[in-house]
Amino acid sequence: MERPDASLIPTTPGVYLYKDALGKIIYVGKARNLRKRILSYFRPKEQLTPKTVAMIGHAVSLDTLNTTTEKEALLLEASLIKKHRPHYNIVLRDDKQYVLFRLSERDEFPRLEVVRKVRKRDGARYFGPFTSAQAARETWKSIHRIFPLRRCTDRAMKNRVRPCLYHHIGLCLAPCAGDVSREEYADMTRRVSLLLDGKSRELIDLLRGAMERAADDLDFERAAVLRDQIRAVEKTVERQGVVLHRGGDMDVIGVVTRPDGLALGMIFVRQGAVLDRSTFFWPGLGLEEADELILSFLSQFYGPHSAVPPRVVIPWIPGEKRAEDAERRTAECSGLEPIGMSAGEGGPDRLNAEGEDETEEKGILETLTSALSDLRGGPVYIAAPRNADENRLVDMAKSNAREAARSRADAPLSERLALVLRSPRPVSRIECVDVSHTGGQATKVGMVVYEDGKPRKDEYRVWNIEGAGGDDYAALAMWAERRLEHGAPWPDLLLIDGGRGQLASVYRVLYEGWPRTRGEENGLPFLVAGIAKARDERGHADRRAGNVADRIFTPGRSNPLNTREGSPELLFLQAVRDATHDFSIGRHRQARARLAFSGELQRLPGVGPGTAKLLWEHFASVADMKAATEEEIARLPGIGKKRAGRIRASLRGM
Secondary structure, three states, X not given: OOOOOHHHOOOOOEEEEEEOOOOOEEEEEEEXXXXXXXXXXXXXXXXXXXXXXXXXXXXXXXXXXXXXXXXXXXXXXXXXXXXHOOXXXXXXXXXXXXXXXXXXXXXXXXXXXXXXXXXXXXXXXXXXXXXXXXXXXXXXXXXXXXXXXXOOOHHHHHHOOOOOHHHHOOOOOOHHHOOOOHHHHHHXXXXXXXXXXXXXXXXXXXXXXXXXXXXXXXXXXXXXXXXXXXXXXXXXXXXXXXXXOOOOOEEEEEEEEEOOEEEEEEEXXXXXXXXXXXXXEEEOOOHHHHHHHHHHHHHHHOOOOOOOOOEEEOOOOOOOOHHHHXXXXXXXXXXXXXXXXXXXXXXXXXXXXXXXXXXXXHHHHHHHHHHHHHHHOOOOEXXXXXXXXXXXXXXXXXXXXXHHXXXXXXXXXXXXXXXXXXXXXXXXXXXXXXXXXXXXXEXXXXXXXXXXXXXXXXXXXXXXXXXXXXXXHHHHHHXXXXXXXXXXXXXXXXXXXXXXXXXXXXXXXXXXXXXXXXXXXXXXXXXXXXXXXXXXXXXXEOOOOOOOOOEEEOOOOOOOOOOOOOOHHHHHHHHHHHHHHHHHHHHHHHHHHHHHHHHHHOOOOOOOHHHHHHHHHHOOOXXXXXXXXXXXXXXXXXXXXXXXXXHHHHHHHO
8 A cells, every 4th residue: 555645644533444455444543643643554664563564565545534532533443343343453352241230229129130231320230240141140049049139020020919939939028019128128138239249258247246136036037047148158258269358349451472372361350359250362463462452452342331340450551661671571472471562552563763652552541541431430540460469360360361272272163263264253164165177178166065063065066167268266256156146055154275366256256246146235244265275495385295384365465364383273174175175176077077978979870969968967977878778768858769779779889
């Protein structure tokens, strides 16, 4: 892409979008000064990261969206990244809403609910988040067994005339029937809040005092109930480890590098105890993306319906002490320790010489802090660890991220393929195609289908391609048009046996033909990729058996994906490609043999091109033709008994 005219770029805050030749967004970035930020991409190549050079090399156009404030630019960037998932952005693929507990304290008789969204200004308290919905619901059930809050909705409670079954089995105090006073119910609600806040010791002391008073009043039945509640609370909280003895709510982030990418771990601490944890992994990312990863993650993870804590601990402040820490961090990374190298504001490069990016990143962090404070409705602080306890939590998050990255091999194949191919959804169904012909004759495009790692041979297909003239690119383009006409089911991955050229010929037809064929405007709903042979020392395709370094190409990217040689995912894709090649070659050889035998047929008495075609349509092989009886041949259209006798005699004599 050529350097744009500076006078045409505004100096206001906003978002910029780089697009490829097909108009697809390949990168989204934000800036407090659009002109300054965009022009920084067009410095000498030696001052840019390889990722930036590749992105600029694929970009052909640039759009800008002006905003009034940096905060608006930040929010708009996060929204556009989630919507378009640009190839060169760091995309948070795990953008699900985590489970929360909601306690409606404004209600006369509050109810504890399991929700995924935070309702603004509803007067309720929210507890969480929980990454495991199943674990959260088990906790919810345990709380109701200890404290029998109502479970019915507000509407059901208003319309109920008698207690439900939960009351009869001792799991509800039946506020709907007036069997419990407001004061008693409010007291139980307060105990639930103490438990969810992590103040288990305070709760146990409260329950023990109530039990002793009930015993002094000779109310032994109530004392027994309180005794059971104490035991249940102690059993519930004994699994929670206190990591901050002074209490506090915070989310803690740790980042580690792996040979095949970057891993991020996150720990949710509530009232000093670890509530839950989560891990993320981005394949193919290197040291230079570490700072960008932290900033992009924070802007995408927290949304309008998220539970934002008052403090977010990150392993380091992006951009700080880069010169002093570069050597140390490099050494740490060699031992798979946390990293933090340069990345520009919302982008893949940095202006190290003048230190301008450090100011930019601090500005981004300030904007993030302000945006999260607005979401929370109170102050939020994003900071590096300030004491030994927080450093220990960062190490815990790192450890979780490292183990999660190591165990990726245990994940389902569809999920592992999605990580390798940078797909937003699991890759379960795969269609792979290959072209086969001899000097442009008998051109065949074979397609094999795999689902969940297993071949679906009943869905294998072969297309006869005419008019390609030995041009593989043209044959694949013609096949792509026919594939669109064929319709569903569509794959999760369409794999092409070939490199950038074969991939481009297919992708162009599919991308241009999909909206016209399907009436949609959002591009392809599946991933398209090409698999090419590795290159030898001379730059030629290495076709030696046992090669484990084949390359995966995706549209809009000149360089192959950063796949690890010999990885199980790459070996599986190679096996699918090889199966496709064998299938296509086999069908082509059949067609070539059929073509050659058709010439021999036409030399027989009474057999012309039309009769030869009839014979091939009715009989599957040469052996079937020779084994056919005179009556079977005579039943073919236009062939009488006398002619059938001559044809049968000639076939037997071949």
